[in-house]
Amino acid sequence: MPLADKSIGSRIFNVINYSLLILISIITIVPFMYIVAVSFATPEEVAKGGLMLFPTKFTLGAYQYIFSTETMIRSVMVSIGVTVVGTLINLVLTSFMAYPLARPNLRGRSAVLFMVLFTMLFSGGMIPTYFVVKAFGMINSYWSLIIPTAISAFNLIVLKNFFQQIPEGLEESAKIDGCHDLGILFRIVLPLSMPAMATFGLFYAVSHWNTYFNAVMYINDSEKWPVQIVLRQIVLLSQDMIGDSTAQAEPMEYLPQTIRMASIVVATIPIVIVYPFLQKYFAKGVMLGSVKG
Amino acid sequence: MDQQYAAQASLGMEKRRIRSQFVKDILRDRWMYFLLLPGVLYFVIFKYLPMAGLVMAFQDYKPHLGLLESPWVGLKHFERFFSEPQFWMLFRNTLLLAVYNLVFFFPLPIVLALMLNEVRKEMFKRFVQTIVYLPHFVSWVVAVGIFYVLFTTEGGVVNEFIARLGMEKIPFLLSEEWFRTMIVSQSIWKEAGWGTIIFLAALSGVDLQLYEAARMDGAGRWRQLWHITLPAIRSTIVILFILRLGSFLDTGFEHIFLMLNSMNREVGEVFDTYVYLKGLTQAQYSYSAAVGMFKSLVGLLLVVGANRLAKKMGEEGVY
Numbered sequence: 001m002p003l004a005d006k007s008i009g010s011r012i013f014n015v016i017n018y019s020l021l022i023l024i025s026i027i028t029i030v031p032f033m034y035i036v037a038v039s040f041a042t043p044e045e046v047a048k049g050g051l052m053l054f055p056t057k058f059t060l061g062a063y064q065y066i067f068s069t070e071t072m073i074r075s076v077m078v079s080i081g082v083t084v085v086g087t088l089i090n091l092v093l094t095s096f097m098a099y100p101l102a103r104p105n106l107r108g109r110s111a112v113l114f115m116v117l118f119t120m121l122f123s124g125g126m127i128p129t130y131f132v133v134k135a136f137g138m139i140n141s142y143w144s145l146i147i148p149t150a151i152s153a154f155n156l157i158v159l160k161n162f163f164q165q166i167p168e169g170l171e172e173s174a175k176i177d178g179c180h181d182l183g184i185l186f187r188i189v190l191p192l193s194m195p196a197m198a199t200f201g202l203f204y205a206v207s208h209w210n211t212y213f214n215a216v217m218y219i220n221d222s223e224k225w226p227v228q229i230v231l232r233q234i235v236l237l238s239q240d241m242i243g244d245s246t247a248q249a250e251p252m253e254y255l256p257q258t259i260r261m262a263s264i265v266v267a268t269i270p271i272v273i274v275y276p277f278l279q280k281y282f283a284k285g286v287m288l289g290s291v292k293g
Numbered sequence: 294m295d296q297q298y299a300a301q302a303s304l305g306m307e308k309r310r311i312r313s314q315f316v317k318d319i320l321r322d323r324w325m326y327f328l329l330l331p332g333v334l335y336f337v338i339f340k341y342l343p344m345a346g347l348v349m350a351f352q353d354y355k356p357h358l359g360l361l362e363s364p365w366v367g368l369k370h371f372e373r374f375f376s377e378p379q380f381w382m383l384f385r386n387t388l389l390l391a392v393y394n395l396v397f398f399f400p401l402p403i404v405l406a407l408m409l410n411e412v413r414k415e416m417f418k419r420f421v422q423t424i425v426y427l428p429h430f431v432s433w434v435v436a437v438g439i440f441y442v443l444f445t446t447e448g449g450v451v452n453e454f455i456a457r458l459g460m461e462k463i464p465f466l467l468s469e470e471w472f473r474t475m476i477v478s479q480s481i482w483k484e485a486g487w488g489t490i491i492f493l494a495a496l497s498g499v500d501l502q503l504y505e506a507a508r509m510d511g512a513g514r515w516r517q518l519w520h521i522t523l524p525a526i527r528s529t530i531v532i533l534f535i536l537r538l539g540s541f542l543d544t545g546f547e548h549i550f551l552m553l554n555s556m557n558r559e560v561g562e563v564f565d566t567y568v569y570l571k572g573l574t575q576a577q578y579s580y581s582a583a584v585g586m587f588k589s590l591v592g593l594l595l596v597v598g599a600n601r602l603a604k605k606m607g608e609e610g611v612y
Contacts, residue, residue: 013514017411024405025424028486031439032427034450038442049453097332100325107318112329115336121539122593124343125585126565127572131349131356132342148339151332181324210432213547217573228434235438236551257448264438271430278430279423 032268039063039261046257062262074223075230076266078142082226083208083270086146090204091197093150094159099185101156102163120153130217144218145211145226152207155200162196163189202278209270231267235260350583363579370583379567387563390544393477399537401481402488403530409489410496410522411514425486436483437551440475441466467556476552476561480545495529496522531608539596542588564588 033053038046039062041055066072100106101113123129129148138144166189174184190197212228219225319326350370352363374380405425412418428436444451444465452462465471503521512520546565553561562570564584572581603609 007513010514013411017408018417021408021412021417021421024486025421028428028482029424031443031482035439035442049448049450051450051454093331093335096328100322100329103322103325105318106322106325107315112333115333115341119336119340121596122344122589123340124345124347125582125589126568127578127582127585128343128346128349129339130573131346131578132339136338147335150335150339153336156332181322182328185328206430210430210434212432212434213550217569228432231438232434232551235434236441257442260438260442264435264442268431268435272427275427275430279426 035261035264039258039265041258043258062258063266065259066262066266071230072227072263072266075225075227078224079209079227082142082145082211083205085142086149086208087201087205089146089150090152090155090208091201094152094156094200095185095190095193095197097151098156098159098163099189101160104164116153116156126217133218139218140221140224141218142224145208145214148214149207149211152204155203159193159196159200162193166192198277202274205274206271206278227267231263234263347582347586349579350586352579354579354582356578366579370580371587373580374584374587379562382559383562383564383567386560387542387544390473390476390549390563391541393473394480394544395537395541397477398480398485399534401485403492403526405485406489406492406496406526407518407522409493411518422486422489426490427486428483429487431483433483433545433547433551436479437548440479440482444475464556466552467554469557469560472552472557472560476545476549479548479552491533492526492529495526499525528608531603531606535596535599535603538599539592541595542592 030051030053034051037052037055040058040060041052042057042059042061045052045055045057101109103109133139133144133148136147138147170188170192171184174188179187210228211226212232215226215229219229346360349360349363351365351367352360353366353369354360354363409418409421412421441449443449446452446462446464446467451465456462463471465475499521504517507517507521542564544563544565546563549561549563550566550569553566565588568581568585568588571577571584
């Protein structure tokens with residue numbers, strides 16, 4: 001970073017810079033705080049209007065209402081399931097493919113790499129992809145949210161580059177000790193790559209939890225909808241779709257604002273929980289191992 | 294004669310040797326290929342089969358007939374698309390959003406990274422970073438949802454405030470004139486912070502001695518910024534600019550899809566949302582595949598072109 005001096009100009013520069021950064025932080029975080037505050041507020045207080053950042057009277061009413069309905073619980077369960085299974089499959093397939101590609105003397109390596117890179121430049125697009133997914137009988141199946149996004153080309157390339165940085169000597173000595181390729185992957189390469197695997201796992205998990213449009217395309221059965229679609233119904237279409245007969249609380253008391261906000265919070269909480277872990281890693285630059293791919 | 298024969302024989306032996314070496318390598322790495330197989334299958338099935346499926350753009354594809362039986366119609370769908378008045382609407386909407394993003398969004402992560410780079414208090418820097426990275430990780434549904442509850446005319450904070458000032462409420466979400474502003478500001482709110490990470494990484498590699506030397510020569514902070522910091526991230530800027538141009542037509546499909554409604558379709562409909570509308574909701578499969586193919590091809594041309602341009606300008610390029 002540039003060096004400071006004690007001149008007046010430099011001080012003014014600092015004051016302006018720090019103030020702007022604080023302002024930017026406020027603009028970023030205030031919408032979140034508002035949403036959280038309203039979700040815990042009483043309807044009377046919300047009706048007063050204004051930018052409320054802390055409710056004076058604290059209530060869990062909106063959450064009780066949301067979780068008294070089957071729709072929200074079911075969709076959260078679907079999303080958790082898809083996220084867990086999907087992330088495991090992502091990690092297994094990505095690391096299995098990245099490891100051979102990290103071997104410089106593997107025959108056909110550059111052909112496969114080209115095949116992967118080309119998909120980052122050109123794609124068949126929505127309609128043909130839809131028909132491929134359909135041909136495999138995955139419409140209305142949770143697999144449609146997992147298999148078609150099993151490997152991200154970008155993550156694959158970055159992980160391959162990460163594997164390449166592991167000193168060759170380690171693998172060589174394992175080979176001399178009679179370890180074959182699979183053994184080297186499981187006993188040496190993967191254990192050494194745990195930070196990278198954790199990072200990719202978190203990134204994959206976030207994208208599964210946030211998956212929305214694939215579910216719009218592939219899942220027609222509303223009982224199988226993940227949380228993001230349900231959230232959209234509640235917030236953007238103002239549909240009281242969670243006000244089904246399973247609701248026990250009185251719906252009118254909390255609709256629409258607090259319920260909407262509480263739904264947003266529910267769909268965001270898992271992200272906020274994993275965020276500190278994510279942050280620990282992306283500062284270390286694992287994701288930046290390859291800017292260029 | 295003999296010599297020629299011998300040469301041929303040795304050439305044949307050479308070939309055989311190469312081939313046996315090839316077989317040997319393959320056998321040696323058999324477990325490697327075993328590991329590679331699921332991934333290759335994934336790319337073939339979910340990336341290359343759809344590319345092959347693009348032939349449906351030249352057919353009147355009927356799902357019950359399949360790709361092999363559906364009748365061929367040549368360029369019919371492309372001709373229809375180019376002569377349709379919607380083509381120019383989509384073209385204009387996509388182009389305008391892309392240009393707005395390039396002008397208003399693209400410079401912001403650079404500026405923000407430079408600002409963060411000037412901060413000397415590590416705690417403060419990390420605090421700001423923690424906050425501005427966060428929106429990147431929430432879904433577009435959540436991001437649009439947050440804007441929605443803030444900007445709606447029915448009890449949204451922003452419009453309440455406008456009303457309290459004695460002005461008329463503004464239908465931010467349901468009007469044509471506010472659509473692009475909303476889209477660009479949402480993109481900025483969600484992604485500008487995260488966009489800094491790549492520039493900050495490039496900046497962390499700058500040799501501190503450079504600054505020291507510059508200060509010895511009497512350079513103030515602006516001069517240091519201009520002559521040391523900016524040149525350090527120049528190639529990163531170029532690379533990201535190329536990538537941006539390459540995805541020029543990807544205006545953020547999910548984002549726009551969520552913001553579209555019957556009131557703003559005229560300015561909000563872009564190629565991707567049109568493909569969805571025609572293809573999956575109206576079952577005009579071949580026509581929408583043709584539209585999608587046009588978009589993908591233009592995208593490919595843009596990346597290749599931008600990359601070539603960068604190389605001509607003496608930069609490294611993306612590939």
